[in-house]
Amino acid sequence: MKGLENITEFVVVSNLENRVLNAAISKGQDWWKHRQDHNQPNQANQGNVSQSIPLASAPTPTVGIPGYLTITILRAQDLHEPPLSMIKASISSSDRPYVIVECNQQRFQTLQADSNSSNRHPQWTSDNGPFGFKIFNPHTDHLTVWVQGQDPLHIIKNSKVKILGMCEINVSRLIDEKQMWLPLRYGNQPAGQLLLQCCFTPSERPPPPYNNN
Known part of the structure; x- marks a missing residue:
């Protein structure tokens, strides 16, 4: 048990x-x-x-929009005055400034500034544009501007032209502007400024290339 x-x-x-x-x-x-x-x-x-969660995609590269740029020269102020330019008695009216604009193998030139404006503060009211340029890529194309004048005194040796100032600017900076003051330089020094009127017209197709022949 x-x-x-x-x-x-x-x-x-x-x-x-x-x-x-x-x-x-x-x-x-x-x-x-x-x-x-x-x-x-x-x-x-x-x-x-x-x-x-969205999938990460590769960044889209910035592509310039082709089109056409038109430029009109309006006026300048505080232009550079070369030595001896104050000798008015020896200088005729032919020394009035004019402007040259260049972009993508196209170059245009205004007539001389109005006779009723000074050489230091010239203005242009006729034959000053609009000048048209083909633009292939605003991010890489540049507009170059020279302000020049005749040199009857031959201040520059063996030259009848005196450069009063110049500027080079990327076209992309002009696209959204109606008017823009460009700072001019003479050598390494400021040489006044130039007022432009701008108009950029985009195009669905790039302009035809230039014929170098």
């Missing part, structure tokens, strides 16, 4: 231990499953996440 009691007690204790162990294992499995569900979204959520 004593042996039977011991066997019965062992079976009861073993069953109790097994239930406790199974309950612990079940809780552990539930915890692990809940952890995986929390850290790994289901396929539907993954699809939503992938759709909400």
